[in-house]
Amino acid sequence: MRNVLIGITGAIAAYKTCELIRQFKHTGDQVKVVITENTLQFLGKKTLETLSGNIVYLDQFREKGSTEHISLVDWADVFVVAPASANTISKIADGIADNLMTSVACAYLGHKKPFVVVPSMNTGMWENDIVQENLKKLENAGVYIIEPEYGFLACGVEGKGKMPEPSKIYKETLEFLAKKLPLTGKKIVITAGGTKEYIDPVRYITNASSGKMGLALAESAHKLGADVTLVSTFSHNAPYKVLEVASACDMLDVVKAEFENSDYLIMAAAVADYRIENPKTQKITKENNETLRLELVKNPDILKSIAENKKLNQKVIGFCLATENLLECAKSKLEAKKCDFIVANEAEKSLGKDDTEIYIISKSDETKHFENISKKQAAVKILELLYD
Ligand SMILES: Cc1cc2nc3c(=O)[nH]c(=O)nc-3n(C[C@H](O)[C@H](O)[C@H](O)COP(=O)(O)O)c2cc1C
Structure with missing residues (x-):
């Protein structure tokens, strides 16, 4: 049983992450969900709370004296941000920590814990060199990137940017963990x-x-x-x-x-x-x-x-x-x-x-x-x- 922290940003594929939460829960993992303000434009808190069985983490100043950006990092065995918006990817790559999601990511990277990022966006955003450079930065910092797929996107164009199916994200996360974990095979x-x-x-x-x-x-x-x-x-x-x-x-x-x-x-x-x-x-x-x-x-x-x-x-x-x-x-x-x-x-x-x-x-x-x-x-x- 793992502690899986799932990050969901304000991107159209956010609805698919509900199924990802279910997959981890189904195999006995504990799931907590962290979101951004913009995620609420795409998904309701109640859905995420019901699926994960935990409160949804959004406001880093929720409780007086609380340091949730650190306790979530300590709690999680793996952090999966899916979908990861161009905005959040770039903020994390630049070390910006201006909300709970990016603060958690900042500390998580510092601790070198297993971190998976699943970018999902319009083809134009995906092909933006700055976004690509920022993804490279994350990769160099040890983040495992699950690339988006080619297909019909919600914005009506056909191209690269589609978030892979939750079953693929789930499988690749487990494979990444198996390779990343230092006692694998022992x-x-x-x-x-x-x-x-x-x-x-x-x-x-x-x-x-x-x-x-x-x-x-x-x-x-x-x-x-x-x-x-x-x-x-x-x-x-x-x-x-x-x-x-x-x-x-x-x-x-x-x-x-x-x-x-x-x-x-x-x-x-x-x-x-x-x-x-x-x-x-x-x-x-x-x-x-x-x-x-x-x-x-x-x-x-x-x-x-x-x-x-x-x-x-x-x-x-x-x-x-x-x-x-x-x-x-x-x-x-x-x-x-x-x-x-x-x-x-x-x-x-x-x-x-x-x-x-x-x-x-x-x-x-x-x-x-x-x-x-x-x-x-x-x-x-x-x-x-x-x-x-
Ligand atoms: C309908 C709609 C769909 C969007 N889908 C995406 C998307 O799939 N990927 C992305 O990177 N940004 C997308 N955006 C833009 C983001 O919502 C925007 O960059 C936002 O600032 C991201 O906030 P966050 O990273 O804090 O969640 C979309 C915006 C709208 C209005």
């Missing part, structure tokens, strides 16, 4: 959640891990084009493969099998160090048992056993959670377990929380520090290690 295994070590069939020992970091990693990796397998200790509906496991031993088996043909492993799960030596096959009852003694044995070290045996082209990122001496603990773990990077986080600042503070330590002892960031932002920083 297989990644990510673990999440605290393992469950059963005492008897109905009771287990676990820990306070929420699995939020692993989930954020899986979602971000999927959006970056990776073929994701999430090995998690809880069930989760996702557009990627999810394998549910309970204990550390289960997790080891599944991760081993999945990593065999994968490029990367990120061990974000909180794996129990110990398990019950002899879990009971029947529920333990309190009758005749005044005390209960549990004998624990050490669990296998998943991170170590996988990282030690990884192939040259494979990378492994481990996590280290501590309540004291965090950096020393993380560095010795990185060395002992032979992983490529270790992400260190303090229990108090991250366990079960939406936000976190992380230190990313590399084999060459470089440390990056990020504080007060969401787990989503942390996921992006961690995944950058795999393609930067």
